[in-house]
Amino acid sequence: MPTYPFGRALVTGASAGIGESFARLLASAGVPVVVVARRYDRLVALASEFENIEVLQADLQSEIGIDAVIRRLNDSDKPIDLLVNNAGFGTSGTFDAIDPQRTTQEIALNVNALVRLTHAAINVFSPRARGYVLNVSSVAAFQAGPTLAVYAATKAFVTSFTEAVHEENRKRGIHISALHPGFVPTEFQSVSSAKDSTSNIPGFMWLKPERVAHAGLVAVARNKAISVPSILYKSLVVVTKIFPRGAMRRIAGSIIAD
Ligand SMILES: NC(=O)c1ccc[n+]([C@@H]2O[C@H](COP(=O)([O-])OP(=O)(O)OC[C@H]3O[C@@H](n4cnc5c(N)ncnc54)[C@H](OP(=O)(O)O)[C@@H]3O)[C@@H](O)[C@H]2O)c1
Secondary structure, three states: OOOOOOOOEEEEOOOOHHHHHHHHHHHHOOOOEEEEEOOHHHHHHHHOOOOOEEEEEOOOOOHHHHHHHHHHHHOOOOOOOEEEEOOOOOOOOOHHHOOHHHHHHHHHHHHHHHHHHHHHHHHHHHHHOOEEEEEEOOHHHHOOOOOOHHHHHHHHHHHHHHHHHHHHHOOOOEEEEEEOOOEOOOOHHHHOOOHHHHOOOOHHHEOOHHHHHHHHHHHHHOOOOEEOOOHHHHHHHHHHHHOOHHHHHHHHHHHHHO
16 A cells, blocks of 8 residues: 555546546545545545545636635645646547637636646645645647647646746745656546547557556655656657657647548
8 A cells, every 4th residue: 555645635536537546546545635526426426435535526617616626725624735636638639620618618627727726725835835736737748739739738738837836846845746647548538539539549558547646646745847657658758859849740640640
């Protein structure tokens, strides 16, 4: 059983996938967790399996939902010292064909909610000179994503933003890290309409959600700015840095066109 240095965590998007794995790992390790998502029944079912899970239903695409989570972060009766900004989704398809309302919601969740909650958490942690923020990005952050244009751009934002805030807080006792999963079999593929485009991805490229979540928790505990779980995805990220940007863009575009 892993041990973590956190006192109490808040995990967004904990009703499924990687977020649920974060919550299970933390609760099993004895770290109380506030689980946040829209599907209340899922959160309640998860909480019923543990004695240290608190449920907070919130839609993070809305100001009301963001404010509810910020209020909880500010509650000093049961102080939180780890925020995991995990909730997110993608839109797949050529950009012109995607409903603009959907991309607005995607940016609201992947970018706006994450920025607002990170801001609130840092201000709660600052007087204590201690705290942790883990922002879930994606390996898509390192490469422009034809047919995932908005999603890849939101994750590039998450990585750039997290790196900057990591550096601002490096000497203030506040750890801030960005986690970059590769393919993880979750509801993400159906929610993001990416089931068809990922059906040919070979098995060795899929990572278990628990493994990804554990890697993220270890990374933020150690204050690593950037975490990329698995040798395979670490290597792919190195390739995107070595190859000229234009060449990588063409390769990504040609894979889609084939
Ligand atoms: N799976 C992958 O291959 C992969 C790869 C790289 C990065 N990621 C990133 O990993 C994170 C988790 O994804 P996942 O794969 O675990 O996806 P998932 O299984 O679809 O889970 C997404 C979670 O986000 C929550 N969520 C969605 N919209 C929300 C909203 N408006 N307000 C509050 N919560 C909301 C969902 O709960 P409700 O629907 O109940 O609200 C759910 O708990 C995302 O940031 C994703 O971009 C995933």
